[in-house]
Amino acid sequence: MSKLETKTWQGVRAEVQRRIRSRAWKPGDAIPFEADLAREFGCARATVNRALRDLAEAGLLERKRRSGTRVALHPTGRAVLDIPLIRKEVEAAGQAYGYELLSKALDAAPPHVVAGMERSDAAHLVHVVALHRADERPHVLEDRWIDPASVPDAATADFSTKSPNEWLLENVPFTRSELAIRALPADPDTAGSLDVAEGTAILTLDRATWLEGRPVTFVRLLHGADHVIRSSVTA
Amino acid sequence: MSKLETKTWQGVRAEVQRRIRSRAWKPGDAIPFEADLAREFGCARATVNRALRDLAEAGLLERKRRSGTRVALHPTGRAVLDIPLIRKEVEAAGQAYGYELLSKALDAAPPHVVAGMERSDAAHLVHVVALHRADERPHVLEDRWIDPASVPDAATADFSTKSPNEWLLENVPFTRSELAIRALPADPDTAGSLDVAEGTAILTLDRATWLEGRPVTFVRLLHGADHVIRSSVTA
Secondary structure (H helix, E strand, C coil): CCCCCCCCHHHHHHHHHHHHHCCCCCCCCECCCHHHHHHHHCCCHHHHHHHHHHHHHCCCEEEECCCEEEECCCCCEEEEEEECCHHHHHHHCCCCEEEEEEEEEEEECCHHHHHHCCCCCCCEEEEEEEEEEECCEEEEEEEEEECCCCCHHHHCCCCCCCCHHHHHHHHCCCCEEEEEEEEEECCHHHHHHHCCCCCCEEEEEEEEEEECCEEEEEEEEEECCCCCEEEEEEC | CCCCCCCCHHHHHHHHHHHHHCCCCCCCCECCCHHHHHHHHCCCHHHHHHHHHHHHHCCCEEEECCCEEEECCCCCEEEEEEECCHHHHHHHCCCCEEEEEEEEEEEECCHHHHHHCCCCCCCEEEEEEEEEEECCEEEEEEEEEECCCCCHHHHCCCCCCCCHHHHHHHHCCCCEEEEEEEEEECCHHHHHHHCCCCCCEEEEEEEEEEECCEEEEEEEEEECCCCCEEEEEEC
């Protein structure tokens, strides 16, 4: 019997998860009946049911009407990525944050932006390119497109001291946001801004954001040399 | 008033999250008192409290003793990455899965494996290199190291038909697992296996796994050309 609190469904879930991860209950095994688990844990059967449903939704258990509940054979791992404000990320690493606006213009959206925003047309958008530095060195190149139809203030906003990353987070709501992580070779402009050789493998985060179905912004974050995104995996 | 179910704390959390994301409650704003929210939602004050605590832990709200609860000014975005079995990932995309073992040997762990496993020494580990294909094309090169001190069966296991990825998931428990995502240039071996030019930017996932503090395995997954990891962001 575990020392965990198993009176709540979260406590029961934690204990069941521990048994699965430690292989006390092996992949493919049938697990005990809910009534038996409730007796063992000293909780209501509904509490066990709630915990098992949650673990089934997370892919750790497979529940079938006839054959009962089994430990999933190939559970999907999950990793949660934190996506902080770039300034806060740099400061949290104990580094000095620097910011420089490189350009701001109304430009026709290129194909990868049209596709990323799920647009049907290559509209003219507010295009801002800015460099975030950590301890004087280039950290991230922010290549940002903002739809002035969704964010009218973007056309007149001054991004010379505050980054679009920070301005949007403070001022513009969203209802949906999609992330795509790639490795891309540095083109000449990117290589120049990030101070790396042309063709260097660049860890790239594309993020598109919508409000009630209307595209708000698309950003390509091009990371400096040796950047690593870290996370823990839960299974 | 929302149509959401606000009798449960999860329902209250969803409604509060909707108000924050839609900017009905703006960054930095003080939100209504718990008692007033409980009255509006028709639920117990403890239910509101549980929901607000959860959102504060997620970084969406800031709770201070004197000034009450405010919407966070710069909430950290979160993206959940699914990490499925490689075979299942390929099959889920409607592609034909193929697998080929390239090599298996007992090798001295190189520096990036020693560091990734948080080892103090360059032990000899079971080193398996295998190629996963999607529709005949190279999909992922699995460069895997397994510690035979933690997984004795790995020394004799036959990885010619089942990948280490799948074998470990079925047979070996873990209690901790760390992920690191990078962009690396393809070295000659990698370029040859993935059928890309040397120096091509390769999206790389390093994953190290421990059981009760003992290193179990380290894998570097080198992805084929144009690979993208996708996820949705919640803020």
